[in-house]
Amino acid sequence: MKLFDVYPIIDIEPVKGEGCYVFDKDGEKYLDLYGGHAVISVGHSHPYYVRRIIDQIKLIGFYSNSVVISLQDELAQKLGNISGYEDYFLFLSNSGAEANENALKLASFHTGKSKVIAFKGAFHGRTSGAVAVTDNPAIAAPLNFREHVTFLNFGDIAALENELKKNDTCAVIIEGIQGVSGIVEPGIQFLQQLSALCKKYNVILILDEIQSGYGRTGRFFAHQYAEIKPDIITVAKGMGNGFPIAGTIISPAFKAKHGLLGTTFGGNHLACVAAIAVLDIIADDRLIESVANVGEYLVEKLKRIPEIKTIRGKGLMLGLEFDFPVNALREILIKEEKVFTGSSSDKNVLRLLPPLTMGETEADLFIGRLTSALSKIATPVSVIS
Numbered sequence: 507m508k509l510f511d512v513y514p515i516i517d518i519e520p521v522k523g524e525g526c527y528v529f530d531k532d533g534e535k536y537l538d539l540y541g542g543h544a545v546i547s548v549g550h551s552h553p554y555y556v557r558r559i560i561d562q563i564k565l566i567g568f569y570s571n572s573v574v575i576s577l578q579d580e581l582a583q584k585l586g587n588i589s590g591y592e593d594y595f596l597f598l599s600n601s602g603a604e605a606n607e608n609a610l611k612l613a614s615f616h617t618g619k620s621k622v623i624a625f626k627g628a629f630h631g632r633t634s635g636a637v638a639v640t641d642n643p644a645i646a647a648p649l650n651f652r653e654h655v656t657f658l659n660f661g662d663i664a665a666l667e668n669e670l671k672k673n674d675t676c677a678v679i680i681e682g683i684q685g686v687s688g689i690v691e692p693g694i695q696f697l698q699q700l701s702a703l704c705k706k707y708n709v710i711l712i713l714d715e716i717q718s719g720y721g722r723t724g725r726f727f728a729h730q731y732a733e734i735k736p737d738i739i740t741v742a743k744g745m746g747n748g749f750p751i752a753g754t755i756i757s758p759a760f761k762a763k764h765g766l767l768g769t770t771f772g773g774n775h776l777a778c779v780a781a782i783a784v785l786d787i788i789a790d791d792r793l794i795e796s797v798a799n800v801g802e803y804l805v806e807k808l809k810r811i812p813e814i815k816t817i818r819g820k821g822l823m824l825g826l827e828f829d830f831p832v833n834a835l836r837e838i839l840i841k842e843e844k845v846f847t848g849s850s851s852d853k854n855v856l857r858l859l860p861p862l863t864m865g866e867t868e869a870d871l872f873i874g875r876l877t878s879a880l881s882k883i884a885t886p887v888s889v890i891s
């Protein structure tokens with residue numbers, strides 16, 4: 507059997523990780539400014555995280571949701587405390603798409619309606635409902651029912667209210683900061699207006715914090731900069747630092763009913779200890795504060811690089827916009843400068859999503875290597891996608 511060839515591959519195989527670094531099979535050390543799509547939150551192979559998982563697997567790794575799993579309660583309590591959503595409920599699943607799928611279903615169950623408003627440039631995952639609210643028809647199959655979805659521009663309050671007035675919308679779904687589209691912020695004022703309109707028309711506001719959450723922006727959730735309280739928040743990626751786990755965080759206005767949602771693997775013992783270890787490290791190492799400080803430090807240094815046209819984002823979720831496609835730059839960064847960075851659907855934007863444990867040392871290292879890579883670019887050419 508061969509693998510189904512759906513991924514463009516960078517020809518490097520990391521075999522070991524430590525903090526903000528990964529090592530390939532020849533022992534070459536790479537600075538990881540991408541965290542495997544924003545997944546590595548507390549750093550590669552953090553000793554406490556590793557110990558918690560090893561200790562747990564020696565006891566029990568899995569049992570289904572038909573028995574008591576008190577680790578789930580511990581996780582929910584810690585997540586409530588650190589995020590400020592103590593009175594919300596948590597439903598555990600395995601991936602970001604599933605967390606969004608469950609959020610959309612809950613909104614539809616709750617309101618009895620089926621239309622959803624999403625935004626241009628949005629990425630919410632690849633399962634049926636999640637891909638329907640993703641602004642990329644190329645990855646939606648005919649059965650993905652996009653006729654229920656209207657895509658609007660950020661800031662277009664008039665169009666938003668026009669849609670909501672029709673009284674057939676169950677939910678509005680929005681990323682705290684758009685990731686895949688190239689780090690695009692909805693704006694504090696727009697989030698506040700959106701939240702007010704959703705309340706006015708009794709429409710469920712779903713905040714997808716799968717990429718922008720878990721401390722990445724210098725707050726636990728990016729939407730907390732706007733001081734709004736959505737009805738549902740979705741999390742995944744950094745939640746397990748690489749162990750698959752996701753959460754749908756649900757306002758107390760929703761009533762649970764046996765059988766309403768369900769999953770085999772979601773909330774298993776190993777996933778829960780991974781997620782508890784992540785929250786313990788975030789709290790003990792004061793990572794959210796550190797992200798805000800290191801992010802600011804990094805941005806100040808990036809501003810001195812003349813080739814960068816704009817710097818978007820917050821904390822350690824940054825998009826660097828150049829006036830040329832960044833594929834050649836990324837190729838030089840990884841092959842010659844030994845730095846992992848990310849692309850986005852905007853070809854001119856380099857995406858930075860490092861581990862939240864990144865310090866000023868790594869920031870300085872990156873600035874040096876980026877400057878060196880920029881000096882090596884003669885004519886930008888298409889090399890990697």
Ligand SMILES: Cc1ncc(COP(=O)(O)O)c(C=O)c1O
Nearest residue numbers: 601602603629630631685716717
């Ligand atoms: C904002 C956002 N939502 C949802 C997803 C889907 O998450 P997953 O790949 O875990 O299903 C992603 C993945 O990149 C994402 O960035």
